Amino acid sequence: MKLTTLCYIEKDDKYLMIHRIKKKHDVNKDKWIGIGGKFERGESPEDCILRETKEETGLTLTSYRLRGVLTFMYNDDDAEMEYIFLYTADGFTGELADCNEGTLEWVPKTEIDSLNLWEGDRIFHRLLDEEAPFFSLKLRYQDDLLKEAALDGKPLELLDLLDENGEPSGQVRERTLVHLNGDWHRTSHVWVVRRRGDGGHDLLLQKRSRGKDSFGGCYDISSAGHIPAGQDYLESALRELKEELGIAAEPEDLRLVGVHDGRYEGEFHGRIFKNHEKSHVFAYEKPVEIEKLKLQKEEVESVKWMRIEDVLAAVKAHDPGYCLFEDEIEMLSEVLA
Template sequence: MELLDVVDENGCPTGRAVDRETAHREGIRHRTAHVWLMREGRNGVEVLLQKRSANKDSYPGCYDISSAGHIPAGVDFLPSALRELREELGLTAKPEELIYCGQRRFSFSTEFHGKPFVDRQVSNVYCIWRDVEPENLVLQESEVESVRWMNLEECKAAVRESRIPNCIFLEELDMLPNEN
């Protein structure tokens, strides 16, 4: 059972913890860490998109953040961001390589597999500049089906115009730097 800290609007733990299923069923605020891999491509800055596994409980088969995950109870944003990079993509990074892009707070409700899904997150958003080819990554099959590089501006347009199946927030893409 994955326990998550219940947090205030700034992402500070309140001293309570709940399991992930309860957090999403009841809309309890919790934390996530988001990491965007970026590189200078031939036609400008590119971001690495992960395609979520078809087995995911939410947004299966959709393009998403390079690496992201819930923060376990008692753990902070940065260690979780580094762990998710290692687990989902097989990338090891040092804390100083992650560039803090900002914090997002959001809430939304939907339904997955006939059950209510209420997501209230406080997310720290990071980026890391890494020019790595997809075939050199070690993907966590239970989480990630595939990855692909996409020009940042093209990605923003694709998300805005719903041209690719995704669960990416345009607001988050706008937080990313346009150059290294």
């Protein structure tokens, strides 16, 4: 286990970063990171970052602050585990010197996301940009793949990014960043369906909790959710149905209706929201009594039955109380007919 520091020096809305290309045996090889290094005996975090900055850049920091602590775990190797004191700095003196760790470059903040970064670095860069209060971020990797992330002790949701064929690409990303960038990802949709006496169908709609990060208070699919990295559509659909509505379904209870590609762009709570999802759409047609459902309060405010024709009409009329895809409801209607 190591104690280290990491600092992002700021000037003209740019960060000074190192492209780690000079060392052969370097866990950070070919990646772009900030300035920093390991503690020496007797050093405080401030002693360490002042010394490392001087050694790596030739600069002397005059204004800096501690922003958070990172727990970095790599391949379950205790020797590669680090507790990293994360700083930003906005004051310095001196002239930039050559660095034996890699190539130094002032990178515009708007271009950082396009660089070859550790995936978890994208999480703390967002926190830095948002001026988040002091934070603790845990990041666990298997080789280059981020396997676990937790912010202030709370797990963060990691999603598989999809390739041009709609299959997992081998890269994962934290959910908030997925919706900031509009990355293509997977979701499962389950429609709870009730057949009427006249041969038509009703849909069970859930009203999203008002505290949701998007579409709070809107009527939505009976049960839906992002698919955690490494899981599959059916597994996720069954889990979400149980968690959100208390329905314990078996795999054979869900009928695959089809695959839907959905897109949306908007803004919620002052934050950009871009959604591009590939969804497996399922129908659950066993009897359901609303009174016996166990709603997940954090996700679902209430539920109601509604004629599929009326749902489609509301969506076509762009009723703001509904956050549904028109073509998905049409697909469902055709299959149920």
